[in-house]
Amino acid sequence: MASVRPTTAPSESSSHVEMLRKLRNARRYTHLKQSSRAEHLVLTTHSYLTYHVDPILSKAITYMLVEQPPPAAIHPTLTAYFSGVEAGTPPAPTPMAGRAKISSKDRLFMAKAMAPLFSKLMNLLLAARPAPEEIMGFIIAAVKDMEAEASAAAEAAALAEEVAANEKLMAEQALAAAPAKPSAAYPSKMTILCVGVDGAGKSTFLKAVQGHENPNCKPTVGFECVTLKLEATKVQFYDLGGGDKIRDIWDSYYHDVHAVAYFVDAACDDMKWKETVEVAKATLGHTYLSGKPLLVFCNKSEAKAARDVDEIQSELQISAPPGGNTRVSAVTLHPQKTASPGTPDPNIDSALEWLFDCIAGDFENIKARLVEDVEKERIREAKEKAEKDRRVLTKSLCKAFGKDIETGGEGPVEDVFSVEDGHEFLAQEIGFLKAEELVEEGREICEIVGYQKLAMMMVGGMFAPISSKKRKWTWPEIKAHVLEVKAEIGL
Ligand SMILES: Nc1nc2c(ncn2[C@@H]2O[C@H](COP(=O)(O)OP(=O)(O)OP(=O)(O)O)[C@@H](O)[C@H]2O)c(=O)[nH]1
Numbered sequence: 238m239a240s241v242r243p244t245t246a247p248s249e250s251s252s253h254v255e256m257l258r259k260l261r262n263a264r265r266y267t268h269l270k271q272s273s274r275a276e277h278l279v280l281t282t283h284s285y286l287t288y289h290v291d292p293i294l295s296k297a298i299t300y301m302l303v304e305q306p307p308p309a310a311i312h313p314t315l316t317a318y319f320s321g322v323e324a325g326t327p328p329a330p331t332p333m334a335g336r337a338k339i340s341s342k343d344r345l346f347m348a349k350a351m352a353p354l355f356s357k358l359m360n361l362l363l364a365a366r367p368a369p370e371e372i373m374g375f376i377i378a379a380v381k382d383m384e385a386e387a388s389a390a391a392e393a394a395a396l397a398e399e400v401a402a403n404e405k406l407m408a409e410q411a412l413a414a415a416p417a418k419p420s421a422a423y424p425s426k427m428t429i430l431c432v433g434v435d436g437a438g439k440s441t442f443l444k445a446v447q448g449h450e451n452p453n454c455k456p457t458v459g460f461e462c463v464t465l466k467l468e469a470t471k472v473q474f475y476d477l478g479g480g481d482k483i484r485d486i487w488d489s490y491y492h493d494v495h496a497v498a499y500f501v502d503a504a505c506d507d508m509k510w511k512e513t514v515e516v517a518k519a520t521l522g523h524t525y526l527s528g529k530p531l532l533v534f535c536n537k538s539e540a541k542a543a544r545d546v547d548e549i550q551s552e553l554q555i556s557a558p559p560g561g562n563t564r565v566s567a568v569t570l571h572p573q574k575t576a577s578p579g580t581p582d583p584n585i586d587s588a589l590e591w592l593f594d595c596i597a598g599d600f601e602n603i604k605a606r607l608v609e610d611v612e613k614e615r616i617r618e619a620k621e622k623a624e625k626d627r628r629v630l631t632k633s634l635c636k637a638f639g640k641d642i643e644t645g646g647e648g649p650v651e652d653v654f655s656v657e658d659g660h661e662f663l664a665q666e667i668g669f670l671k672a673e674e675l676v677e678e679g680r681e682i683c684e685i686v687g688y689q690k691l692a693m694m695m696v697g698g699m700f701a702p703i704s705s706k707k708r709k710w711t712w713p714e715i716k717a718h719v720l721e722v723k724a725e726i727g728l
Pocket residue numbers: 433434435436437438439440441442452453454455456457458477478479480500536537538539540568569570571574
């Protein structure tokens with residue numbers, strides 16, 4: 238069969254090639270033209286800046302660097318300077334008094350005050366490109382515009398500040414005018430969770446509130462409970478180790494506490510701080526904790542590197558409006574690190590008193606929430622346990638009938654009794670002395686579970702649980718359950 242593809246080029250091929258060549262040449266030409274235009278632009282910009290702008294601005298920068306007027310006087314000083322230059326009487330800078338080197342103060346002034354101003358000036362000049370003889374007039378007008386802009390912005394900022402200050406004052410007045418909450422009687426027991434990453438100072442705090450003058454704590458491994466007696470009230474603090482391997486246990490205590498004392502090391506390094514923020518957000522957002530009274534101790538506040546309360550509050554995304562049940566306090570928890578070593582930081586007592594009042598003031602609601610959360614937790618744990626038991630039963634049934642749980646193929650048969658031994662084993666598991674005492678339904682279940690040791694132990698535990706708190710299953714319930722699991726795994 239003849240090929241449909243032409244063996245020779247079509248007749249107009251040569252004209253195509255010609256067109257392509259033309260097109261390519263045209264592109265090359267435009268490209269060259271563009272590049273030389275850009276080159277021209279660069280060259281003219283460069284020479285404009287070098288010959289006309291730089292000589293003016295560099296002298297102005299030097300003048301300003303020597304004068305360093307306060308922020309409000311920067312624009313007027315510059316205007317006066319440029320006007321003097323234009324009039325041919327440039328102001329003489331103040332003598333440098335032997336200052337030969339640029340100090341860090343000079344650098345700061347340059348970076349913060351001068352660089353933005355001069356780069357804006359340069360951009361305006363480049364955009365407008367006034368003729369050389371008009372540059373000075375242009376600069377003076379531009380600086381005046383900038384001054385007007387800056388003073389409008391400053392006015393707006395001052396106004397916003399005034400409004401914020403007024404709002405704060407009004408909130409404080411409203412708080413002060415509100416009838417003082419009668420300090421509710423303390424309940425008989427309050428439980429406070431103490432958490433925060435390792436090294437934040439939880440154990441130091443608990444030693445200090447117990448009266449230790451110079452606590453020397455080792456990292457807490459696991460959980461410790463410290464109880465303080467406050468007249469008729471027992472205050473229980475749960476001190477949980479903050480190391481990353483211990484944090485897993487924290488959430489098993491959340492449902493059962495009335496309030497949270499959260500500890501952060503305000504002076505830790507940046508890496509630890511990142512961890513602190515992540516852990517704090519996850520912890521405080523937990524469903525069993527959110528909304529409960531919260532006291533955040535920003536510890537080690539005496540250290541130079543300590544972050545301030547506002548920064549911590551904002552990074553941890555904590556909202557603590559006045560009169561609410563959240564408070565963030567800067568403290569020095571170690572009694573030897575305070576301004577008068579040996580005397581505890583007074584902020585600790587006032588913060589604790591606030592926390593106790595907070596719990597007492599809302600105790601009925603918190604108590605109701607605890608009852609609800611304890612029940613939720615009980616259900617969650619029971620579900621988890623049932624799932625785990627089901628997994629174990631599945632495994633043991635696989636062992637009874639030689640099935641590989643992973644592949645679904647054949648597996649080893651393990652720990653399987655003879656019929657007689659199986660009956661005897663289950664009878665003993667449920668507290669009978671002899672196999673004969675085992676009822677027919679029990680024997681039938683032995684057969685259904687293939688006389689497998691672990692499966693029969695589980696069956697025994699269901700029929701006659703050791704703990705009185707556990708549900709007691711009947712034989713038909715157990716049979717139905719085992720058959721369901723067997724069906725699920727295809728046995
Ligand atoms: N500078 C300073 N150091 C403190 C202060 N409070 C505690 N520390 C020190 O911080 C370190 C850790 O204190 P701990 O109380 O063990 O911290 P923790 O939160 O219980 O730590 P984990 O048990 O590991 O979770 C110790 O060396 C304390 O002496 C303080 O107010 N200022």
